[in-house]
Amino acid sequence: MEFLLIVALIGVVLFWAKSHNASTKRIKALAASLDERNEEVYRQEVELAGLRSQVSALAGDIASKNAEISELLSDIEDLITEEVRMGAQIEQLEKAKAGLLQKIAHLLKLRSSEVASFEAERSDLRRRLEALAKYQGIVDTEAMAKSLIDEANMMRARAEEEAAETRREAAQAAKVRIEKANQRLEVAGGEADKIVQLARQRAEEIAGDAYKAMNRAQEFTRTALAMKNIINGYGDDYIVPTYNLLDDLAEEFGFAEAGQKLKAARDTSRSMVKNGLAATCEYVEPERRETAIRFVVDAFNGKVDSILSRSKADNHGKLEQAIRDAFYLVNHNGAAFRDARITDGYLAARLDELKWAATAQALKDQERDEQRRLREQIREEEKARREYERATKEAAKEEEMLRKAMEKVQQQVEAANEAQRADFEARLLELQGKLQAAEEKNQRALSMAQQTRSGHVYVISNIGSFGEEVFKIGMTRRLEPADRIRELGDASVPFAFDVHAMIFSDDAPGLEKTLHRHFLRQQVNKVNPRKEFFRLGLEDIRQELEALGIEAHWTMTAEAHEYRETLRIEQQILENPSVAEEWTRHQQEEIEAEVGEAEAVA
Known part of the structure; x- marks a missing residue:
């Protein structure tokens, strides 16, 4: 155990x-x-x-x-x-x-x-x-x-x-x-190019690929816009008002000086090409570099010269954009030749040529308009002079006839008995009144002929042609100013002018200029101030004249009879075809009658 x-x-x-x-x-x-x-x-x-x-x-x-x-x-x-x-x-x-x-x-x-x-x-x-x-x-x-x-x-x-x-x-x-x-221009241009080039290199070193990508993006954007403009056209996007060109000039600047400025600008462009300041390239080999630069300069100058040949006073903005587009396109295509490109300084020089070419053309047009106005004024003065001479001769002739008639009646008065004397004396008084009127007419014609500034300033409208609240404020020295109004309503406008006021003045040109200056902002044509049409109310004109202490009889409502009748006929034609047929037949008969009269005269 x-x-x-x-x-x-x-x-x-x-x-x-x-x-x-x-x-x-x-x-x-x-x-x-x-x-x-x-x-x-x-x-x-x-x-x-x-x-x-x-x-x-x-x-x-x-x-x-x-x-x-x-x-x-x-x-x-x-x-x-x-x-x-x-x-x-x-x-x-x-x-x-x-x-x-x-x-x-x-x-x-x-x-x-x-x-x-x-x-x-x-x-x-x-x-x-x-x-x-x-x-x-x-x-x-x-x-x-x-x-x-x-x-x-x-x-x-x-x-x-x-x-x-x-x-x-x-x-x-x-x-x-x-x-x-x-020489100073060449040195300055070279230094400017070096400064710009150094700045670009430093920027590339700092920003690296980001700077290059930004520049390429800008170039692609501008190139795309240039292609779009070439394909679709420039439209109204680049319109520059003519007065913008003239605003930069002093009042005393003349056409000759603009021409000198244009010549100086062209000399500058040629000097830049000659001194190698028009273009640049990254090629190291002199031969390739020179070939590439010559290629882009020739391409750019070909486009610019073609653009400048179309220079007018009213297309400066479009042509400026066209030159910039040519600059971007040529530089874009030149990138394949080690970045061969036109310099900004040369672009500015060629744009300066366009500026002075347009300015010179604008001043030339202005001078031509001034000459046309002076010729029109001379013709108007000549017509007024002939009217005064004709009126003076007619008045003198009428005076002579009346004096002879008065002498004859005076003899009849002396030879008449008591019963006939009263009739002859009444006839004599009537002739004396006519003689006095003829003398006053003669004196008025002489006075207007001697006073070179006296005349009538008128205010008129044409609703059918220009619409409501457009008024022409002008001046004539004609003895019968209504003749001038009828001439204005000739075949160049479809309807006759209506007169709203006719003002006599001892200084008609001064009064006309005062009104034009007061209503300056209401001008219909903002480019050419010599076109005397204003967009405003008739009451405004009346108040200004009353402020000047000038009284005149005014018709405030335009009758425009032919225009209103035309509107009524057009409405009837739309509503009733039979009226259209009747009107067409009547017009054809009128035309055939005019042709027949012309052939008979010929």
């Missing part, structure tokens, strides 16, 4: 020992695994510390780069400011160049006038010599005449020599100054 217990105890001890060994092994395995995990955690902590160090270093680099970017942006702004300043200097050089050309022209004109003066003096001396020809037998007179001629010849020779010397000096001085101006 004890033996069995001992055996059992030994078994238990052996089982426990075996179990303890297995647990010990598991604990050792777990401890080894835990050590490996601790090592992994330590390694990751070391890596994390390294990453944190790298992040700190990167943050420092980013802050440094941001500071550098801010500094470079400031440099770019300074470069752009410098570019603007140099552009202003270039513009000043162009102005100085134009001033020199004007001064040369003035000197040449002055010398020409001096030579003409000396020539006139010489001619006068010759005439004096001819006047003394009858005294040619007298030696002293002949010697004096010869002396005068010699003196005149010497003065002329001296004047011609001085004029030639002045021309040479002026030409030489102008040549030197122009050469200096061109």
Whole structure:
């Protein structure tokens, strides 16, 4: 029994020992695994510390780069400011160049006038010599005449020599100054291009691909817009009012000066091409670079010259956009040749040509309109003069007839008996009244002919042609102002004008100008102020005249007889087809009758 217990105890001890060994092994395995995990955690902590160090270093680099970017942006702004300043200097050089050309022209004109003066003096001396020809037998007179001629010849020779010397000096001085101006322009243009190029390079270094992508996106956008404009046309999107061009000019600025500005602008463009400032390219080889630049310059100039040939006063905005579109398209196509492209400075120079071409054309049109207005005024004055002459002659003729009739009646009065005398005296009084009226008419015609500013200011409308509340305020010096109104309602407008007021004034042009100036904002034509139509109420015109102390007879409602009758006929034609047929037949008969009369006259 004890033996069995001992055996059992030994078994238990052996089982426990075996179990303890297995647990010990598991604990050792777990401890080894835990050590490996601790090592992994330590390694990751070391890596994390390294990453944190790298992040700190990167943050420092980013802050440094941001500071550098801010500094470079400031440099770019300074470069752009410098570019603007140099552009202003270039513009000043162009102005100085134009001033020199004007001064040369003035000197040449002055010398020409001096030579003409000396020539006139010489001619006068010759005439004096001819006047003394009858005294040619007298030696002293002949010697004096010869002396005068010699003196005149010497003065002329001296004047011609001085004029030639002045021309040479002026030409030489102008040549030197122009050469200096061109040299300064070339240097300034080169420096400006270098500044712009440097700014672009610095920007590319800072922003890298983002800057390039932004520029490419802008180029593609502008190129797409240019293609759209070429395909769809420019429409009214780029219209610039004509007066915008003229607003930049001084009041004394003349067409000749605009022409000189245009010539100076074209000279600047040629100088930029000649000096290599019109285009640029990334080719290093000189031959390829020159070929690529010549290609884009020729392409751009071909487009621009074609655009400039269409320059008028009223299409400046469209043509400006067309030139910009040509600039973007040529630069887009030139990208295949190592970014061969037209410079911004050359684009500005060609746009300057367009500006002065349009300005010169606008001034030319303005001058032509002024000449047309003067011719119209001269014709109007001539018609008024003929009316005055005719009225004077008719009045004089009527006076003569009445005087003869009065003399005859006077004789009859003297020879008449008491019964007949009363009738003849009544006839004589009637003739005296007519004579007085004829004399007053003659005096009025003479007075208006002598007073060049007297006339009538009229207020008229044409509802059928221009609509309601559109009035023409004009002036005529005609003795019969209604004749002028009838002329205005000729075949150029479908209906006759209605007269609302006819005001006589001793200073008709002044009164007309006063009214035009007061109603300036109500002009129908905002471009050409010489079109005398105004959109306003008739009561406004009457109140202004009353404020000026001018009384007139007014017709406030327009008759517009033909217009209203036309509306009535149109309504009847719509409602009744038989009326339409009758009206058509009547119109055809009228036309055939007019043709027959014209053929008979021919």
